[in-house]
Amino acid sequence: MIPVIAIDGPAAAGKGTLARRIAETYGFAYLDTGLLYRATGWKVLSAGDDPENPESALKGAQTLAPDDLDNPELRGDETAQAASKVAAIPSVRAALLDFQRNFAEHPPTGAKGAVIDGRDIGTVVFPATPYKLFIIAALEVRAERRLKELRQRGIESIHARVLQDMKDRDARDSQRDIAPLAKAEDAFQIDTTEMDAESVFSAALSYLVSRSLKPAS
Numbered sequence: 001m002i003p004v005i006a007i008d009g010p011a012a013a014g015k016g017t018l019a020r021r022i023a024e025t026y027g028f029a030y031l032d033t034g035l036l037y038r039a040t041g042w043k044v045l046s047a048g049d050d051p052e053n054p055e056s057a058l059k060g061a062q063t064l065a066p067d068d069l070d071n072p073e074l075r076g077d078e079t080a081q082a083a084s085k086v087a088a089i090p091s092v093r094a095a096l097l098d099f100q101r102n103f104a105e106h107p108p109t110g111a112k113g114a115v116i117d118g119r120d121i122g123t124v125v126f127p128a129t130p131y132k133l134f135i136i137a138a139l140e141v142r143a144e145r146r147l148k149e150l151r152q153r154g155i156e157s158i159h160a161r162v163l164q165d166m167k168d169r170d171a172r173d174s175q176r177d178i179a180p181l182a183k184a185e186d187a188f189q190i191d192t193t194e195m196d197a198e199s200v201f202s203a204a205l206s207y208l209v210s211r212s213l214k215p216a217s
């Protein structure tokens with residue numbers, strides 16, 4: 001069995017930074033599953049359709065090509081909201097499940113494992129993996145981090161707007177009927193509110209090593 005490290009949590013809690021660092025440390029492939037939902041949402045928006053329309057959203061998910069994930073426009077907050085809307089549609093989630101499982105079964109470039117981040121990786125996509133992290137942080141801190149990230153990308157945003165968008169997404173992602181954002185019972189939780197990236201990485205690495213997953217030396 002190829003090892004899969006599942007990393008879940010709300011937006012801007014620090015999943016991506018941690019996932020990339022762990023993937024690099026273990027030599028595993030990394031998949032940011034938020035990009036799959038973002039690319040689907042983006043396709044619907046650019047076709048002038050409503051992301052809450054199940055037919056358009058499913059069409060977007062079914063026609064995803066790997067190149068779609070490289071689109072720089074996926075990072076904007078309008079796309080994030082559309083992603084969160086298409087993500088609540090069961091047929092969309094079903095269509096994207098295979099992509100995620102195939103990625104872990106056949107990681108690109110022959111990597112010996114996969115690090116996969118999202119909202120339901122430890123609960124639905126890979127419930128049997130013994131390596132599960134759940135990353136959280138206070139809403140205000142996440143909004144600040146997100147604002148900084150958007151500004152670094154040259155996207156001007158205002159704090160109140162980012163905060164409200166994040167609240168809306170948190171609510172939609174954790175209250176939806178299908179695969180809501182939730183901590184798997186057996187996940188190791190890290191609250192990054194007062195931690196820097198280095199200490200988050202150390203805590204995650206200690207957990208993985210304690211579960212006998214050691215980086216190749």
Ligand code: DC
Nearest residue numbers: 011033034037083084087118119120
């Ligand atoms: O991780 P992100 O912020 O890029 O994700 C964008 C949206 O996609 C998020 O608000 C909810 C959805 N999503 C999901 O429902 N399940 C996942 N595994 C990943 C993302």
